[in-house]
Amino acid sequence: MSYVIAYLATAVVFFGIDYVWLTRVAGSFYRDRLGALMADEVNFPVAGAFYAVYVVGIVIFAVSPALKSGQWQDALIYGLLFGFFAYATYDFTNLATLRDWPVVVTLVDVTWGTTVTGVSAWAGYMITRQFV
Template structure:
């Protein structure tokens, strides 16, 4: 039950923060640099699949260890590292294989993935501890 609560809490935090980032904060940044590659409407099924799988990774690699140790800093650090490696893999692969993949997108996206995942793991851990105590 603890891991289901952790999954839901982490998913709500991750989706909420990422929605604000994608829909409001960085919309112009990505459109300016990747507009020629973007679809008119995102493939929501693929996006849902990413979010569902990615949050499992956050719980396994950051939230669960933090719940075991009782340390929010564990969640923040492990979450940040998980985000860094996952987003760097995506962006560096695109940079290596796609024409016109901007270095600025690599830097911003990897930084965003690191911060977003670390914060989501930390808040997901905090909310899980609140809910199960």
């Protein structure tokens, strides 16, 4: 049951923060730099699959270890690390393989992914521990 709570709590936090980032803060940043590469419309089933799978990773690699140790710092540190490695893999691959992929997009996106994942793992842990 604790995994279900951890998953739901982390998913709500991650999706909520990322939604605000993408729709209110950084949407024009990405559009201005990646316009020609971007699809006309978001593929919501694929985006949903990303969120569903990625949150499993956050729970396995950050929230669960923190629940075992009882230390919120573990959720934050492992979440930051998981976010860094996941987003760096995506962005560095794009930088290495796609023509005209902007370095600034890589820097901003990796920073964002690191931050949102760390905060989501921490919040997921803090919420979950209230119920288990």
